[in-house]
Amino acid sequence: MHLRFPEEAEGVRVDTGVEPGAEISPHYDSLLAKVIVHGADRDAALAGLDRALAQTEIAGPATNTAFLRRVLATPAFASGAVDTGLIERHREALFPAPADPDETLIAAAVWAELAAEETAAAALARALGDPHSPWHRVDGWRLNLGAHHRFAFRAGASRHEARVEFLLDGLRLRIGSADRRLEGEVLADGSMRIRLDDRVRTARAVREGAHWHVFAGGAACRLTLEDELHGADVEAGGGSLAAPMPGRVVQVLVAPGARVAKGAPLMILEAMKMEHTVTAPLAGTVVGIHFGPGDQVAEGAELLTLEERA
Numbered sequence: 001m002h003l004r005f006p007e008e009a010e011g012v013r014v015d016t017g018v019e020p021g022a023e024i025s026p027h028y029d030s031l032l033a034k035v036i037v038h039g040a041d042r043d044a045a046l047a048g049l050d051r052a053l054a055q056t057e058i059a060g061p062a063t064n065t066a067f068l069r070r071v072l073a074t075p076a077f078a079s080g081a082v083d084t085g086l087i088e089r090h091r092e093a094l095f096p097a098p099a100d101p102d103e104t105l106i107a108a109a110v111w112a113e114l115a116a117e118e119t120a121a122a123a124l125a126r127a128l129g130d131p132h133s134p135w136h137r138v139d140g141w142r143l144n145l146g147a148h149h150r151f152a153f154r155a156g157a158s159r160h161e162a163r164v165e166f167l168l169d170g171l172r173l174r175i176g177s178a179d180r181r182l183e184g185e186v187l188a189d190g191s192m193r194i195r196l197d198d199r200v201r202t203a204r205a206v207r208e209g210a211h212w213h214v215f216a217g218g219a220a221c222r223l224t225l226e227d228e229l230h231g232a233d234v235e236a237g238g239g240s241l242a243a244p245m246p247g248r249v250v251q252v253l254v255a256p257g258a259r260v261a262k263g264a265p266l267m268i269l270e271a272m273k274m275e276h277t278v279t280a281p282l283a284g285t286v287v288g289i290h291f292g293p294g295d296q297v298a299e300g301a302e303l304l305t306l307e308e309r310a
Contacts, residue, residue: 001060002206002213005033006052011045012037014052024061030271032063042080046072054218059206062245062271062299066220070094101155101214101221103175104201108194109212109223110151110162110173111184112205153212153223157281160223241278241304243297247271251293258286260306267291267303284308 003022005014016033018024024032035052039045053069071077074090087094149164164182165172173182173196183195191204194216203216212223247269254266260280267278288305291297 001208002057003060004055004057004204006035006055011039011048012052032058032061043078046078057204057206057215057220059208059213059222067094069218070096098156098158100158101160101223102216102219103178103180104194104196104199104203104216105214105219105221106153106160106162106175106223107173107180107182107196108184108192108203108205108214108216109153109225110164111182111192111194112207112212112214113151113225114149114164115184115186116207152226154226155221155223159226241266241281241302241306243269243299243301243303244276244278245269245271246299247276247297249291249293249295249297249303250275252289252291254286254289254304256286256289260284260286269297278303280306282306282308 001020003018003020005016006012008014013036014033015036018032024030035049035056037045037049037052039048050069050072053065053072056065058065070093071086074086074093076082076086076090148166151162151164153160153162160175163174165174171182173180180196185193187193187202191202194201194203201216203214205215206213208222210225212225214221214223248271250268250270252267254260254264260266260283262280262283264280265277266280266286269276269278284306286304287307290302290304297303
């Protein structure tokens with residue numbers, strides 16, 4: 001859906017046969033590209049490779065770019081002490097618990113959503129032949145109501161609320177308890193310049209239905225915009241678990257009716273030549289298992305369903 005590799009320069013090469021719009025099948029080698037960097041010494045090459053991976057943007061198929069950057073950061077890999085046990089020895093650092101998205105990523109999604117709403121409203125106004133009607137405005141204006149807009153995003157199992165207040169001289173964004181001045185502009189390459197108070201960062205937001213894939217400063221996340229009317233997670237619908245990538249079910253670790261704690265292992269998938277453990281996003285009861293060992297699953301397929309424990 002979105003693919004952007006670092007520009008090739010001295011010491012950087014990208015080998016790939018994939019381009020935007022290409023279909024990635026689960027039945028063949030999952031390699032999308034090789035990012036190759038050389039430098040005057042190992043430290044220079046590692047630093048260049050980290051920069052190149054930070055500039056790589058892929059939305060659609062799941063990738064291991066973040067994992068590769070964590071590998072580069074391990075002292076053992078940096079020193080060249082590499083063997084087949086490296087991943088297992090550094091598992092805690094290489095597979096950390098999911099972190100909440102940086103506020104810049106949320107701000108970029110908010111600004112991109114506002115811009116998309118403004119574009120859609122302008123198109124509707126033109127189509128209806130009434131471009132001056134205030135009901136087409138998306139600056140939060142409503143009769144007898146304050147000028148503000150609320151958003152709620154899901155990132156994995158976490159939920160993040162944002163409130164935009166439309167002031168005479170700009171936007172004020174509240175994420176959690178922090179208020180920031182928000183400004184944004186679209187750059188020539190389609191990315192955005194986001195300013196939060198005095199902090200400026202370049203970001204890119206790519207829409208996929210109710211999801212925004214956001215990239216900024218080498219970090220990336222997928223933020224799912226909740227249904228504004230129902231406040232429901234349009235992707236998962238509560239306690240369901242979706243396959244993070246296409247793969248094959250290796251083992252089911254629970255049975256229907258099992259009571260599980262948050263973080264408990266539920267199923268093992270084989271994908272991208274590795275085994276991935278699917279864990280419970282919340283404490284609850286397993287009320288449905290939809291695939292068994294040996295089954296092929298598509299990305300986004302509901303694997304199990306949990307009923308949240310009261």
